[in-house]
Amino acid sequence: MLSNSLIELDRAHLVHPVASYRGHERAGVRVLKSATGATVTDATGHQMIDGFAGLWCVNAGYGQESIVEAATRQLRELPYATGYFGLGSEPAIRLAAELAERAPGDLNHVYFTLGGSDAVDSTIRFIHYYQNARGMPGKNQFISIEQGYHGSSTVGAGLTALPAFHAGFGVPLNWQHKIPSHYAYRNPAGNDPQAIIAASVAALRNKVEELGQDRVAAFYAEPIQGSGGVLVPPPGWMKAMRDLCRELDILFVADEVITGFGRTGPLFACSEDDIVPDLMTTAKGLTSGYAPMGAVFMSDHVYDTIADGAGETAVGHGYTYSAHPVSAAVGLEVLRLYEGGLLDNGRKAGARLMSGLESLADHPLVGDVRGRGMLAAVELVVDKQCKTPLPPAAHPSRRIFDRAWDNGLIIRAFGNGVLGFAPPLCCTEAEIDAIVERTRMTLDQTL
Numbered sequence: 063m064l065s066n067s068l069i070e071l072d073r074a075h076l077v078h079p080v081a082s083y084r085g086h087e088r089a090g091v092r093v094l095k096s097a098t099g100a101t102v103t104d105a106t107g108h109q110m111i112d113g114f115a116g117l118w119c120v121n122a123g124y125g126q127e128s129i130v131e132a133a134t135r136q137l138r139e140l141p142y143a144t145g146y147f148g149l150g151s152e153p154a155i156r157l158a159a160e161l162a163e164r165a166p167g168d169l170n171h172v173y174f175t176l177g178g179s180d181a182v183d184s185t186i187r188f189i190h191y192y193q194n195a196r197g198m199p200g201k202n203q204f205i206s207i208e209q210g211y212h213g214s215s216t217v218g219a220g221l222t223a224l225p226a227f228h229a230g231f232g233v234p235l236n237w238q239h240k241i242p243s244h245y246a247y248r249n250p251a252g253n254d255p256q257a258i259i260a261a262s263v264a265a266l267r268n269k270v271e272e273l274g275q276d277r278v279a280a281f282y283a284e285p286i287q288g289s290g291g292v293l294v295p296p297p298g299w300m301k302a303m304r305d306l307c308r309e310l311d312i313l314f315v316a317d318e319v320i321t322g323f324g325r326t327g328p329l330f331a332c333s334e335d336d337i338v339p340d341l342m343t344t345a346k347g348l349t350s351g352y353a354p355m356g357a358v359f360m361s362d363h364v365y366d367t368i369a370d371g372a373g374e375t376a377v378g379h380g381y382t383y384s385a386h387p388v389s390a391a392v393g394l395e396v397l398r399l400y401e402g403g404l405l406d407n408g409r410k411a412g413a414r415l416m417s418g419l420e421s422l423a424d425h426p427l428v429g430d431v432r433g434r435g436m437l438a439a440v441e442l443v444v445d446k447q448c449k450t451p452l453p454p455a456a457h458p459s460r461r462i463f464d465r466a467w468d469n470g471l472i473i474r475a476f477g478n479g480v481l482g483f484a485p486p487l488c489c490t491e492a493e494i495d496a497i498v499e500r501t502r503m504t505l506d507q508t509l
């Protein structure tokens with residue numbers, strides 16, 4: 063039994079991320095106790111399939127003994143090494159090299175962070191440095207996309223276009239500009255792929271013209287917009303945006319914090335999109351959630367411009383825990399597991415997940431089913447013809463989340479009636495089928 067005192071201690075002392083503090087105090091915490099494979103058990107003994115891999119991060123699944131062993135070995139041998147003073151650790155150096163070898167094109171330089179928000183934050187710092195180093199300090203404006211999510215740090219949140227991350231904070235955002243999302247299901251340009259691409263290209267071109275090309279530093283895009291509701295652009299969209307950025311002399315940053323490490327199939331979604339960004343951010347699947355870590359990938363020309371600009375001067379950006387050796391040891395083992403079969407399994411499981419979720423399209427509440435690989439969403443509506451969203455009272459995300467939980471499934475229930483799916487890549491066929499069945503059961507109870 064879950065001890066009441068734990069709930070009380072949580073209520074009194076633990077501040078939760080992205081939560082209504084008062085709402086959480088009323089509802090009380092649910093404590094997760096253990097997990098193995100794709101199954102999570104809470105402190106009351108209730109078991110669920112984790113259809114969201116924690117927070118789209120436990121790509122390798124839970125209870126992978128070889129990861130535990132790699133971390134334990136590193137904790138014993140050298141639990142910490144700074145990268146300052148010209149020092150380093152073997153796992154961090156090896157992981158950087160292994161990642162550079164697999165990253166698209168000339169993304170050969172890896173800067174390790176603690177997660178995705180500070181990876182995005184670091185790119186903003188590096189880009190300012192880069193533009194200064196090449197003698198263009200006026201290039202200090204950034205463009206991202208409506209419904210995009212790029213983290214919750216003071217600066218990185220500026221790129222995030224979800225209202226909840228700005229309301230009530232009042233942080234100045236005058237350096238940050240948005241263009242509309244490619245969101246096909248509700249796109250005013252219709253859902254013709256070429257029209258969507260043309261609209262995004264025109265929107266970026268117009269935005270750059272409006273701001274002045276000599277003022278725009280960079281454009282940020284997720285290969286699939288995750289927290290905005292799993293919004294998948296048409297094939298060719300990333301390439302068209304990347305080409306335009308090159309033409310306009312704007313750095314293109316691919317934020318692969320969710321899409322990286324097998325989530326959409328390959329190690330990096332950019333490879334499938336056939337593009338090489340100037341910079342790329344990753345986190346989550348990098349260590350599969352077993353230890354905190356993110357990584358910024360820099361192309362040769364970005365790295366060299368910064369390095370040459372700095373000369374013998376230190377580039378003043380770094381954290382105590384940059385390139386943490388335990389996280390790096392975890393990252394190396396996770397990479398071995400991905401390539402030892404998890405990516406293959408994820409591709410097969412992803413195809414089964416998509417066709418399973420597509421079979422829900424006949425449900426009266428399902429307006430749209432979309433996704434790629436093991437990243438998917440079902441968008442709920444009350445009227446399929448008019449695409450009328452569920453009225454707020456019918457879809458408080460907590461209520462759908464609760465029903466799914468009771469049915470033995472963890473999914474993400476976004477506030478706008480979108481259900482998000484991102485199961486671990488290790489899921490069996492039976493687990494994928496159970497995710498679909500339990501989702502249908504949850505929808506039936508929501509009617």
Ligand code: PLP
Nearest residue numbers: 177178179211212213317319320
């Ligand atoms: N960028 C993207 C695309 C994300 O989805 C996230 C988190 O979900 C972040 C950045 C921030 O990562 P973190 O939560 O590890 O700080």
